[in-house]
Amino acid sequence: MPTASYATRRGELETYFDRTAAKAWERLTSDAPVSGIRATVRAGRDAMRAKLLSWLPPDLRGKRVLDAGCGTGALAVEAARRGAEVVAVDISPTLIALAQDRAAGHHGTGSVSFHVGDMLDPAFGQFDHVVGMDCLIHYKPADVQRALAGLSARTQRSILFTFAPRSAFLMAFLTVGRLVPRGDRSPAIVPVAEATLRRLVTGDPAMAGWHPVRTHRVASGFYTSQALELVRR
Numbered sequence: 001m002p003t004a005s006y007a008t009r010r011g012e013l014e015t016y017f018d019r020t021a022a023k024a025w026e027r028l029t030s031d032a033p034v035s036g037i038r039a040t041v042r043a044g045r046d047a048m049r050a051k052l053l054s055w056l057p058p059d060l061r062g063k064r065v066l067d068a069g070c071g072t073g074a075l076a077v078e079a080a081r082r083g084a085e086v087v088a089v090d091i092s093p094t095l096i097a098l099a100q101d102r103a104a105g106h107h108g109t110g111s112v113s114f115h116v117g118d119m120l121d122p123a124f125g126q127f128d129h130v131v132g133m134d135c136l137i138h139y140k141p142a143d144v145q146r147a148l149a150g151l152s153a154r155t156q157r158s159i160l161f162t163f164a165p166r167s168a169f170l171m172a173f174l175t176v177g178r179l180v181p182r183g184d185r186s187p188a189i190v191p192v193a194e195a196t197l198r199r200l201v202t203g204d205p206a207m208a209g210w211h212p213v214r215t216h217r218v219a220s221g222f223y224t225s226q227a228l229e230l231v232r233r
Contacts, residue, residue: 002120006143010091010118012187013138018092026098029072040221045134048218048225049075052131052160055214055229060084060110063128068119068151068161069135073099073112079131080110087127088112089119120147126154132161134225137189141196148230149206158231159210165217165226166191197228209233 002010017025028038029045053075057063061083067076070088072095080086086107090096093116100114115124119135130151136144144163151159198212210230217226 002118003143003146005140006146009138009140009143009187014091016187017090018094022092022094025071025095029074037222041223044218044220044223044225047220048133048162048223048227049078051216051218051227052133052162053078055158055160055227056082056129056131058082060129064126066119066124066127066130066151066155068130068132070099070114071095071133073103073114075131075133076112076114077103077107080107080112082110083108084110084129086110086112087115087124089115089117089121089124091116091118120150122150122154124154126156128155128157130155130159130161132159134162136161137164137225138187140190141192141200144192144197145200145204148201149204152207152210152230152232156232158229160227160229162225162227163194163197164189164191165224166193166196194226194228201230 028034028042034042056079059082060079063084065079065084065086067079067086067088070076070090073088076086076088088099096114096116103112119132136147139147148159148161194215201207201210201212210232212228213231214229215226
């Protein structure tokens with residue numbers, strides 16, 4: 001069951017991605033020229049997406065995949081090209097509409113269904129694999145734990161997700177950023193140590209049988225994110 005803090009932050013993210021930053025994200029996720037700062041973010045996101053996709057089986061025929069926080073749908077389309085039935089969910093109607101336009105006719109032998117909603121909604125059913133790229137980085141560790149536990153109850157094989165790795169550099173960067181008032185700033189990310197996440201996962205009875213396996217960090221200019229793979233054994 002989502003907590004009040006999860007619901008509050010989810011509302012902030014919906015406002016930001018669907019209204020404040022929709023045009024910026026449309027440009028960032030396209031091939032259009034962007035500034036040097038945004039170019040590093042684009043390169044970092046591309047590298048992280050490629051890494052997460054490399055952790056999925058090359059043949060996904062007959063498999064059901066949840067792309068949680070799918071944004072403009074790039075990862076969902078690539079998974080569908082491997083034959084997966086992909087359920088792609090995002091809180092932003094604007095980004096989902098853009099994803100549908102971009103995905104039309106480009107998903108190969110698989111399929112993609114796009115939905116506006118909550119990635120934790122059990123109505124989306126059961127999955128073989130769940131991928132959540134940069135969709136949990138704005139939430140407190142306790143909310144991340146509950147989200148993963150909820151997803152694990154409906155997932156058979158693996159959960160791949162990213163988090164903002166806690167470091168002295170990132171904490172200093174965030175502190176400076178908070179001192180500069182800007183109306184278009186996204187809701188703050190919440191850095192967390194990998195050891196903390198591992199402890200939360202392995203210590204949660206609701207996630208018995210799930211184990212952290214691979215991890216990978218991408219640092220590209222103004223983009224820093226770390227992926228963690230959870231596998232059911």
